[in-house]
Amino acid sequence: MDDSETMRYIRLSDHPFARNQATASQPIHPGQVIFATLPLTTALLPSTEGQRCDNCHCLANDRVALLKCSGCASFWYCGVNCQITHWKAHHRRICKAYNRYTISSGYQALPVNEKVDAMLLSQLLVQVFPKDDFSLPPLAGNDPLVSVFFDLLQGPTHANIPGLCRTSKSADVPQHIARECFSRFGNNNFVLHSHLNTFAHGVYPLASRLFNHSCIPNCVVKYRITRGEPVKMEIVSLHEIAAGEEITIPYLDPALPYETRQNALQANYGFRCACLLCTFEKRIHPIPSLPQNTEEFAALTKQLQTFTEDEDETQDVPLMLSMPAQLYPLLNESYLPELSEQFSHSSHEGEYETALLTGRNLLALYKVLYHRNFPQIGMHALELAKTAWNAVVTAGPDTPPSQLQRFEEQAISSLTTARRVLQNYGPEGDEGGPLEEILVLQELLEEGRKP
Numbered sequence: 001m002d003d004s005e006t007m008r009y010i011r012l013s014d015h016p017f018a019r020n021q022a023t024a025s026q027p028i029h030p031g032q033v034i035f036a037t038l039p040l041t042t043a044l045l046p047s048t049e050g051q052r053c054d055n056c057h058c059l060a061n062d063r064v065a066l067l068k069c070s071g072c073a074s075f076w077y078c079g080v081n082c083q084i085t086h087w088k089a090h091h092r093r094i095c096k097a098y099n100r101y102t103i104s105s106g107y108q109a110l111p112v113n114e115k116v117d118a119m120l121l122s123q124l125l126v127q128v129f130p131k132d133d134f135s136l137p138p139l140a141g142n143d144p145l146v147s148v149f150f151d152l153l154q155g156p157t158h159a160n161i162p163g164l165c166r167t168s169k170s171a172d173v174p175q176h177i178a179r180e181c182f183s184r185f186g187n188n189n190f191v192l193h194s195h196l197n198t199f200a201h202g203v204y205p206l207a208s209r210l211f212n213h214s215c216i217p218n219c220v221v222k223y224r225i226t227r228g229e230p231v232k233m234e235i236v237s238l239h240e241i242a243a244g245e246e247i248t249i250p251y252l253d254p255a256l257p258y259e260t261r262q263n264a265l266q267a268n269y270g271f272r273c274a275c276l277l278c279t280f281e282k283r284i285h286p287i288p289s290l291p292q293n294t295e296e297f298a299a300l301t302k303q304l305q306t307f308t309e310d311e312d313e314t315q316d317v318p319l320m321l322s323m324p325a326q327l328y329p330l331l332n333e334s335y336l337p338e339l340s341e342q343f344s345h346s347s348h349e350g351e352y353e354t355a356l357l358t359g360r361n362l363l364a365l366y367k368v369l370y371h372r373n374f375p376q377i378g379m380h381a382l383e384l385a386k387t388a389w390n391a392v393v394t395a396g397p398d399t400p401p402s403q404l405q406r407f408e409e410q411a412i413s414s415l416t417t418a419r420r421v422l423q424n425y426g427p428e429g430d431e432g433g434p435l436e437e438i439l440v441l442q443e444l445l446e447e448g449r450k451p
Contacts, residue, residue, distance in 0.1 A: 008249065009034040010210065015145055016269075019153060022210045023044040023245045028241035029229055029235060030373060031424040034219065035207070035235040040145045040207040041090070041127060042202035042231060043119040044190065046112060049074070055082035055093075056193070057200055058227040059430050061103045071095040074102070081228055090126040094165050101165040110162060118162035120189060121182055123166065124203060134177045148205040155187035156178075156270050178406055185392065189267045192223050194429025198378055204233050207249075211235070213269070214248035215261060216318050216371045221249055222428035236426060238373040255369040255376070257333035280321050281331075287327045307366040321367050336365060347383070352391035356410055363414070378421025382434055383440060385414035406414045408445065415441055 007153050015021035028034055028331045053060050053066060054075045060066045065077040069393070072095045077083040087095075101107055110118060128146055137150045161182045164173060187347050188208040192200040207221070207408055218241050235249065246350055252264055259279040261270050272278075291297045306326055308319060320331070329335075339362045346355040363384055366377045388411035395404055415438065 006210055013418045016214050021212055024241045024243050024245050026243050030056055030237055032237045033234045037204055037206045037233050039202040039204050040149055041123045042200050043116050044344050045116055050076050053078040053082050055086040056228055057231050058225055072098045074098055078227055090123040093126045095206045096281045097165055106163045114162055122165040145205050148209055150182045150409045152188055152208055154183035195433040207233055214274055214275045215249040215254045215273055217248040217250045219247055219249050225430055277318055284328055286334045290332050291327050305364045308364040318371050332413045348389045355387045371419050373424045375425045378418045381414045381418035385411045385418055
């Protein structure tokens with residue numbers, strides 16, 4: 001999708017509560033990339049620094065060697081072009097002060113996310129006010145994203161803003177200017193991820209301006225990493241969207257507990273969500289406790305699997321809205337993290353029978369907590385398929401044929417779900433990843449089933 005097609009599928013119209021809403025200008029099919037935009041600025045997480053280019057964020061590998069900045073020795077680039085681009089954008093004003101800044105007690109005391117925010121704000125102020133002319137609104141120059149950024153509504157007032165990284169030669173940024181910028185970006189930055197693994201934060205003003213939140217969105221965000229270029233954000237549809245229907249994305253993980261979502265949305269964005277899912281969860285809140293009786297608990301999880309296996313893939317209404325009331329205890333906020341931990345532990349320890357049992361329960365829960373075609377469903381289904389395949393290839397000679405067949409059938413079933421969901425999501429992030437893993441596993445399963 002090129003710049004001329006950015007708004008091809010979108011029309012901005014009035015919204016009864018929000019500022020505006022992006023609606024579909026024509027029917028949209030599942031898996032369509034309906035919008036693409038570039039960032040105003042991005043910053044890597046501290047844990048990924050030195051592993052990725054600080055400009056384009058491509059990952060170092062056998063073919064890509066990173067070279068460090070000769071000034072601060074703390075920023076890394078995949079080539080001269082990225083280094084020059086980053087230098088001109090903001091690094092020339094930050095380079096000499098960066099190491100002193102990051103070892104300061106104020107910076108070290110910040111949580112990880114706020115450290116990234118501090119760097120984003122420092123870079124943003126350099127880009128927006130390159131000549132230390134702090135008049136508002138600033139001149140956009142050749143970057144229309146600056147104008148879009150200052151058209152964003154200010155979020156909830158922050159009592160404190162993170163300290164800034166600026167060289168001693170540059171003028172001090174007036175506090176009200178820094179606060180003005182932070183109030184627009186602090187609640188409008190995006191978490192960049194590759195194969196759902198977070199690696200950076202970024203400011204994408206046009207996406208912030210256009211798309212409202214829903215806990216049952218019809219679109220999700222993905223990022224395309226191309227060496228030497230800014231990380232492009234793409235909005236991809238999860239299912240059919242009718243002309244005139246609002247296009248929504250999730251601002252946070254829809255699987256978070258109801259109260260957690262509401263509190264986060266209120267604190268960060270100044271609203272409480274009233275989507276169908278939140279309205280339903282509010283009605284059944286508080287969630288009943290999980291049963292302590294082992295047999296009763298097992299019966300519930302089996303019933304949940306049966307309920308989700310009968311999923312109608314043409315139905316756009318979330319499964320949670322039609323689940324039987326006796327299954328509500330499985331929505332308890334303690335169940336998902338416990339189940340995830342059990343699956344991860346048993347899978348990595350080679351306890352495949354246990355892993356497959358908990359993995360199936362987790363997949364069923366994901367289908368309830370996430371809307372259809374949500375990428376997290378596909379990623380877990382792929383992990384479940386790989387676990388089942390590992391159970392096949394590590395089975396001992398005394399393993400009954402019926403058990404091997406059960407493992408293979410589990411692998412095939414999970415892989416089918418993974419392929420459907422992740423092909424809809426499409427290519428994203430770094431090279432390789434889930435789509436290639438699906439092809440490899442599919443070949444292994446086909447080879448293993450030959451007579």
